[in-house]
Structures are given as structure tokens and as C-alpha cells.
Amino acid sequence: MLTGSETQSQAAPAAAHAAELSVIIPCYNERGNVGPMVAQLAAALGGIAWEAIFVDDDSPDGTSDVARAIAVTDPRVRCIRRIGRRGLSSAVIEGILSSSAKYFAVIDGDRQHDETRLPEMLRMLREDGADVVVASRFADGGDAAGLSSAWRYRLSTVGISLVHKLLPVKLTDPMSGFFAGRRDLFEQTAPSLTGQGFKILLDYLLSTKTPPVVREIGATFRPRVEGESKLSILVIVQFGALLLDKLFHGMVPLRFMSFAGVGFVGLIIHYLVLMLSLSSGITFGLAQTGATLVAMLTNFQLNNAITYRDMKLKGSRLWRGLVEFMLVCGIGAAANIGIARMLYYQNDGVIWPGLLGAAIGLVWNYAVSSTLVWRARRR
Ligand SMILES: Nc1nc2c(ncn2[C@@H]2O[C@H](COP(=O)(O)OP(=O)(O)O)[C@@H](O)[C@H]2O)c(=O)[nH]1
Ligand SMILES: [Mg+2]
Incomplete structure (x- = not known):
């Protein structure tokens, strides 16, 4: 038990650093992107109390080392290094669960997502009553130019039409990896998440107890300049598995x-x-x-x-x-x-x-x- 004076003395320094927005950045072999990513976030998030949490699955290129080196001098930056595990969705889940800010945002670590949309996404959560804000490549102001090939574009559109049959809310881009939300709602939903594969937003929206208030915002998807895509044919298998799992309500592992x-x-x-x-x-x-x-x-x-x-x-x-x-x-x-x-x-x-x-x-x-x-x- 803490006495009154102990709680007070502990609360004061914490409040001085408290972030309102935790930006979760899953990364695997993104060494060259970490520094520029922090700089871009700092430029985009002026006036907002934010923190960045890199979640790295023990990348052989030493992504964690770079993130930690930045964290030494920048208290807004943290790094979670997971050993013996891989997976974009589970990395994002652990990143969000490790945060304590009121709001979270998930953004790719390869700078393909347009971080300048973050302040508007946060505003929609704060002021418009949104539970989740999805940055969409297909909404007004969005652009999917960065999808590297015709088959990637095709895959995305076929996937979206499939997903629409299951989703409680209609979205132009339910496969987006760039979104923001309320941490308390995520925390409540976390035990029901499948946590497999690449599509954490979809997993989240298919797992909440009641349909959340979801808003979309257009965002461009930039081409990659550094590092390589980790998308492989396996992602399609995992996508099918996620849908099956949600159809069976998670009863068959x-x-x-x-x-x-x-x-x-x-x-x-x-x-x-x-x-x-x-x-x-x-x-x-x-x-x-x-x-x-x-x-x-x-x-x-x-x-x-x-x-x-x-x-x-x-x-x-x-x-x-x-x-x-x-x-x-x-x-x-x-x-x-x-x-x-x-x-x-x-x-x-x-x-x-x-x-x-x-x-x-x-x-x-x-x-x-x-x-x-x-x-x-x-x-
Ligand atoms: N922690 C973690 N991050 C991953 C994993 N796979 C991909 N990522 C990251 O997730 C983001 C999106 O992956 P990417 O390969 O760029 O997908 P694409 O943009 O659809 O080609 C990037 O920042 C990757 O580094 C993984 O297994 N674990
Ligand atoms: Mg990418």
C-alpha cells in the first residue's frame, strides 16, 4: 500500500513526461528507417505529448540497437525487443499493451505511411467521438501508389471485398496498417484478438464486443525507400486463417x-x-x-x-x-x-x-x- 505522500511524490515526475499519444512502430530489419522515422514523427507531432515504441522481433540487422541508441538521448523513444517470435500483429498488440497513453497510433516502421496525418487522427479521437480512426488509401485524399505491383493492388482489392462480408462497419480500407484508437477499448478487446498474421486492424474490428465508432481519413501510401517488404505468399494464407478463425469465433485453434x-x-x-x-x-x-x-x-x-x-x-x-x-x-x-x-x-x-x-x-x-x-x- 502506498501512503498519500508516496503516491504524490511518485505521480509528480510521471505526469511531467506523460504522453497523450503512443505511436507503435512494428519493425523487422528496418535499421536504416528508425532514425528518419523518429525525426519525421518529431516534425509532424509538434505541440503533442507523444512517445514512440518500436517493437522489433530481434532483427538480424540490429534495428533494436539503433532504436535503443536513440532512446538513450530521447526519452520519448522506447524499444521492445522480442526474441524467438515473429509476427506483425502480435508485435503491435504487445506495443499497445506496453503503453499507457490515452490514445495509440500504429504506423509502419518503413516510412510508407504518411505520419503528417497523425495530428488530425488524434483530433478525431479527442473531439469527434471516434473510437478508431483508419488512415485509408482508398478514401478521399488517399492514394495507394506505394503498393509495389499490380498483384499487390489486386490482392488488396480482392481482400477488401471479402472482408466486407464479415465486418460490422463499412470501411474503404479495412486492411490498412495505419490507424489510431483509444487504448482503453483496445485493452478490453485484447484477450479476444487472434494475434496472427499481418492484419491487426481487421483482427481488432472483428473482435470488439460492440461495433466501435470508426472514422476514416485519406492518406497516401508512399513507396519504400529503405529496406525490403516482408510480405510474402504466406500473408495470404494467414489472412484466410484470420477470417476462418473469426468465422468460427475462435473455437478451433x-x-x-x-x-x-x-x-x-x-x-x-x-x-x-x-x-x-x-x-x-x-x-x-x-x-x-x-x-x-x-x-x-x-x-x-x-x-x-x-x-x-x-x-x-x-x-x-x-x-x-x-x-x-x-x-x-x-x-x-x-x-x-x-x-x-x-x-x-x-x-x-x-x-x-x-x-x-x-x-x-x-x-x-x-x-x-x-x-x-x-x-x-x-x-
Ligand atoms: N515486429 C515485426 N514487424 C514486422 C514483421 N513483419 C513486418 N514488420 C514490419 O511491419 C511493417 C510493414 O511491413 P512491410 O513488409 O513493409 O509490409 P508492406 O508495406 O505491406 O510491404 C514494416 O515496418 C515492417 O518492418 C514482424 O514479423 N515483426
Ligand atoms: Mg511497407
Whole structure:
């Protein structure tokens, strides 16, 4: 318990630095952008009490070092360095949850978003009763020129039309990565967020208990001048997964869906390799062993790249993980066959024992892989 005088003496210096706006900046390999970003924010946010929180996923280029070096002399700047994890959405969530200002803004760390729109976004939160303000590339005054190619533009528009079927509010740019909001509302919603993938705004808007008051503001999307885009084909997979998760109200874990999807791909690969080997005259036993090994290897790689992307195994841990994965799946396969055989001899059908055996194998593989092979921290 603090006494009255203790609380007072602690409150005074804190109030002197209290920020009204926390600017959350997710970054990965953005070393060259950090300094200019701080300078641009300082220029744009004159007269506003702000702070900048860089959330870096332990970038190999040393983004954190640069941010921390600036923080040494500029108390408005902070840096969160996350180790063993990747993900734009989860980085943003942690950044916002680490702040205590009344309002937050999320802006890319590559200077593609127009930070000069921030004062107006803050004003709309303060004075217009908005809960969320979205900087839109497609609203009046907006521009998507910085989308690097035609397929990126296409992807964005197809994604938006899909999203409109789910969203409680109509927005021209629900996929925007540049938005601002009230921290208290975000804090309330945080436990329901999926936290996977690139689309944190969408995740947020699909997770609030009651539809928030959302306003849009036009903003230009500049081309990148420094660093590289991290967008890959995986982003589309993650986008689909986010929508599925929200459709099922989070009841089926996303990882499980992904693991099962990879398992299905493995089955197809197994079948193809088996057929190919048999047609080239290899004995069944050898063909089956080869097909099993190939399927396990591809499943392991796919799971490492997609299902457990945020805790990807690399280097020596990759090899150790592979051996563990093969052992786990070996036991899963034995359980699968054992149960299916037992049921097969008790009943007449083939389909149900087969499916049940496979389902039990899948759940076993998933549960044990998640706890043994891919753990958040493996040191
Ligand atoms: N912390 C963190 N930031 C990320 C990650 N992936 C992308 N970012 C940052 O998120 C912002 C948007 O990413 P970017 O690759 O520019 O996406 P694009 O503009 O759609 O091509 C940039 O500031 C990236 O550095 C990640 O896994 N973790
Ligand atoms: Mg970018």
C-alpha cells in the first residue's frame, strides 16, 4: 500500500513526461528507417505529448540497437525487443499493451505511411467521438501508389471485398496498417484478438464486443525507400486463417487448422510418391517407407514455415526438431494403425475405423509437436 505522500511524490515526475499519444512502430530489419522515422514523427507531432515504441522481433540487422541508441538521448523513444517470435500483429498488440497513453497510433516502421496525418487522427479521437480512426488509401485524399505491383493492388482489392462480408462497419480500407484508437477499448478487446498474421486492424474490428465508432481519413501510401517488404505468399494464407478463425469465433485453434491442412497435403504427397515408386517397379515395402519419409519431411518443413512460423526452428534446432517430429509422428502412426485395426476387427466397416484412427493420430501429432518440437523458447 502506498501512503498519500508516496503516491504524490511518485505521480509528480510521471505526469511531467506523460504522453497523450503512443505511436507503435512494428519493425523487422528496418535499421536504416528508425532514425528518419523518429525525426519525421518529431516534425509532424509538434505541440503533442507523444512517445514512440518500436517493437522489433530481434532483427538480424540490429534495428533494436539503433532504436535503443536513440532512446538513450530521447526519452520519448522506447524499444521492445522480442526474441524467438515473429509476427506483425502480435508485435503491435504487445506495443499497445506496453503503453499507457490515452490514445495509440500504429504506423509502419518503413516510412510508407504518411505520419503528417497523425495530428488530425488524434483530433478525431479527442473531439469527434471516434473510437478508431483508419488512415485509408482508398478514401478521399488517399492514394495507394506505394503498393509495389499490380498483384499487390489486386490482392488488396480482392481482400477488401471479402472482408466486407464479415465486418460490422463499412470501411474503404479495412486492411490498412495505419490507424489510431483509444487504448482503453483496445485493452478490453485484447484477450479476444487472434494475434496472427499481418492484419491487426481487421483482427481488432472483428473482435470488439460492440461495433466501435470508426472514422476514416485519406492518406497516401508512399513507396519504400529503405529496406525490403516482408510480405510474402504466406500473408495470404494467414489472412484466410484470420477470417476462418473469426468465422468460427475462435473455437478451433488456428494452429490446429493449419496442422491438419499440412497433414492433408502430406497424405497427397505420400500417395503420389507411393504410386510413382510402385510404377517404377520398387517393392511395396520400400515404396511405402520412401513415401512415409518424404511426406514426413515435407510436413515438417511446411509446419515450420506456416503452422509455427512465429517460432520457426533454424540451424541445429531445425535438425533436432526434425528428429523429434519424426519420432512423434511415428508414435502417432502406430496409435493410428493400432486403433483402426482394433475397431476394424470389432465392426464390419472400413471407413469409420480408418477415419477415427487418422483423427487420433492427428490430435496426438499436433498436441505433442506443439509442446515438444515447437516451443516458444527452445534454448
Ligand atoms: N515486429 C515485426 N514487424 C514486422 C514483421 N513483419 C513486418 N514488420 C514490419 O511491419 C511493417 C510493414 O511491413 P512491410 O513488409 O513493409 O509490409 P508492406 O508495406 O505491406 O510491404 C514494416 O515496418 C515492417 O518492418 C514482424 O514479423 N515483426
Ligand atoms: Mg511497407
